[in-house]
Amino acid sequence: EVQLVESGGGLVQPGESLRLSCAASGFAFTTYWMTWVRQAPGKGLEWVANIKQDGSEKFYVDSVRGRFTISRDNARNSLYLQVNSLRAEDTAVYYCARDLSGEHGRVWYDVLDIWGQGTMVTVSS
Amino acid sequence: AIQMTQSPSSLSASVGDRVTITCRASQGIRNELGWYQQKPGKAPKLLIYAASSLQSGVPSRFSGSGSGTDFTLTISSLQPEDFASYYCLQDYNYPRTFGQGTKVEIK
Numbered sequence: 001e002v003q004l005v006e007s008g009g010g011l012v013q014p015g016e017s018l019r020l021s022c023a024a025s026g027f028a029f030t031t032y033w034m035t036w037v038r039q040a041p042g043k044g045l046e047w048v049a050n051i052k053q054d055g056s057e058k059f060y061v062d063s064v065r066g067r068f069t070i071s072r073d074n075a076r077n078s079l080y081l082q083v084n085s086l087r088a089e090d091t092a093v094y095y096c097a098r099d100l101s102g103e104h105g106r107v108w109y110d111v112l113d114i115w116g117q118g119t120m121v122t123v124s125s
Numbered sequence: 126a127i128q129m130t131q132s133p134s135s136l137s138a139s140v141g142d143r144v145t146i147t148c149r150a151s152q153g154i155r156n157e158l159g160w161y162q163q164k165p166g167k168a169p170k171l172l173i174y175a176a177s178s179l180q181s182g183v184p185s186r187f188s189g190s191g192s193g194t195d196f197t198l199t200i201s202s203l204q205p206e207d208f209a210s211y212y213c214l215q216d217y218n219y220p221r222t223f224g225q226g227t228k229v230e231i232k
Contacts, residue, residue: 045223109174109175116168
């Protein structure tokens with residue numbers, strides 16, 4: 001079964017750090033880009049970051065660049081998000097997702113086809 | 126960053142209704158757009174990719190159209206399991222950006 005399982009969330013104080021993990025199984029992890037998406041309570045989805053198969057390329061949304069670091073360990077089939085200098089506005093469920101990319105009828109696509117169940121990060125004093 | 130503007134933000138509809146949700150990009154994104162469905166407490170689910178291609182396993186009552194800046198998700202005959210929130214996501218450039226979502230509620 002293709003599966004993504006996040007862990008590492010919790011309650012932290014402003015300024016503190018966490019390391020979120022995502023364990024992948026049931027597919028060839030090393031052949032996919034991977035993504036983190038978050039959702040604040042009662043709010044919409046926000047794309048956070050993604051990483052290339054070999055870790056050589058990474059992209060971030062402006063609001064987290066310099067504070068969050070995405071990484072992966074292909075030997076462990078795992079994706080990570082190091083979240084530093086946390087703020088109240090970082091409170092959210094954090095999802096990892098698999099990037100599926102390709103070409104369909106001469107149209108390029110890059111979508112999120114498999115998602116984990118999410119891990120909750122709460123930043124509060 | 127490309128802004129994705131979805132409308133409406135919510136709608137009430139009955140089982141069997143035809144429902145249309147629109148997404149407008151702040152600049153042209155060709156056909157590089159996907160649609161996702163999210164039910165309360167659950168992860169999003171991919172419905173449509175490349176603006177109009179139906180993801181495997183998704184019912185054919187869902188369809189997508191559009192290119193450039195204007196896109197539409199249509200549910201041809203709303204079913205009880207379709208009451209959920211729907212989001213568009215552009216995959217044209219970085220950072221990827223979602224629309225703000227449309228909540229489809231029971232009338």
